[in-house]
Amino acid sequence: MRVTRIVRPTKSLNNDSIPVNIRIAYAGTQFELFSGEYATAKNWDNKRRVFKQGGMAVYMNRQLDNLENLIKEVWYETIQEHPTPDPKELKLAIDKRRFPDKHSTKYLPPLEFIFKFADDHKSQLSESFIRKAKSTSDHLKAYKPNVKWQDLRIDFWNGLTSYLYSKGMSPGGIEAYYKFIKSMCR
Structure with a gap:
């Protein structure tokens, strides 16, 4: 496997900020990932494929080195x-390794989610919204205390209506x- 830094100026992009991509090549296959960094023609050494010294160069090169090391670790795994x-x-x-939060499948149960949402956004929410959240949570607790997201199906709604x-x-x-619960599920 070979990992290479690629900076390719294009006509469509302003050449003041050119994306730095990482090309991964192995077994006749290759693909590129955006590194999250941008270079300019002035601050990129195309021969050595690093940021030229000065300014944030040390930091940017370290970021690229860390990304390459992460790619190699994932490759070996x-x-x-x-x-x-x-x-x-x-x-x-x-x-998944670069952005663990984006790929996390950890979900709070509906009641905890409603309470956490109301707590986290208290300063931005109206009093009526907070009252609705508390009232809805109280009714959901009384009806089914350990409700899970996958429980929110037609039989749940029929039972809650009754x-x-x-x-x-x-x-x-x-x-x-129902409108309130629906808005919280979005």
Whole structure:
């Protein structure tokens, strides 16, 4: 596997800021990743493929070195499972390591999410929104205390509707709860 830094000026881009890409080549396959850095013709040494000395050059070169090391680590981990990994698989594995939050599958349950959202955005939310959040959470807790996102299916909604009717809520009040829950699910 070979990892190379690529800076390719294009006519469509302003040549004051040219993206620095990382090309990964192996087994007759190659693809490029955006490094997150930009270079200019003045501050890029195309022979050595590094930022020229001065300004932020040391920092930028260190960032590129770290990215290359991360790519190599992921490569060695990936070839343990697949001798010649598919470029899409390798790119996804690299992205998961570079941006772990983006690929995280950790979700809060609906009730915790509503409380956390209301707490985190308290200064930006109206009092009526916070009251709706508390009221909706209280009704959801009373109906099904350990509700999960995958529980939010038609049978859940039918059961919740029956529960809210039994508590004396009007159809308009139930609709308001549903609208609020729907807005929180977006």
